[in-house]
Amino acid sequence: MVKKKFLIIEDEMPLLNAISLKMQKSGAEVATARSADEAKKILHEFDPDLIWLDHYLLGDEDGIEILKRIKKDTSTASIPVFLVSNTCTDEKYQEYHDLGVKKYYLKSSCRLDEVVSDAMSIA
Numbered sequence: 001m002v003k004k005k006f007l008i009i010e011d012e013m014p015l016l017n018a019i020s021l022k023m024q025k026s027g028a029e030v031a032t033a034r035s036a037d038e039a040k041k042i043l044h045e046f047d048p049d050l051i052w053l054d055h056y057l058l059g060d061e062d063g064i065e066i067l068k069r070i071k072k073d074t075s076t077a078s079i080p081v082f083l084v085s086n087t088c089t090d091e092k093y094q095e096y097h098d099l100g101v102k103k104y105y106l107k108s109s110c111r112l113d114e115v116v117s118d119a120m121s122i123a
Contacts, residue, residue, distance in 0.1 A: 036066040
């Protein structure tokens with residue numbers, strides 16, 4: 001059985017570790033990034049089946065900027081992206097939606113198990 005591969009782009013280290021552990025326990029292979037720069041370095045080498053994306057990231061770029069890059073590149077454009085954030089306004093959410101985000105989760109309103117289960121079923 002081939003493991004599903006997930007790229008988690010999240011700036012909060014405790015949450016990043018929890019997500020990574022939960023996905024690994026679900027049988028996934030995981031790569032992590034805390035900034036857009038880290039994500040860019042990992043993306044093509046890792047070739048994920050799904051990307052978990054937060055809006056705010058370390059560094060100068062936010063989730064919208066990295067998503068634009070992902071969707072512009074024909075080799076990554078079809079990778080499903082989950083937006084998981086507490087700080088996404090309606091306007092920002094609409095921009096993510098227009099860029100093709102597969103699902104949006106409000107961190108404070110969902111359980112980690114729920115998001116991981118959805119991710120495993122979609123990837």
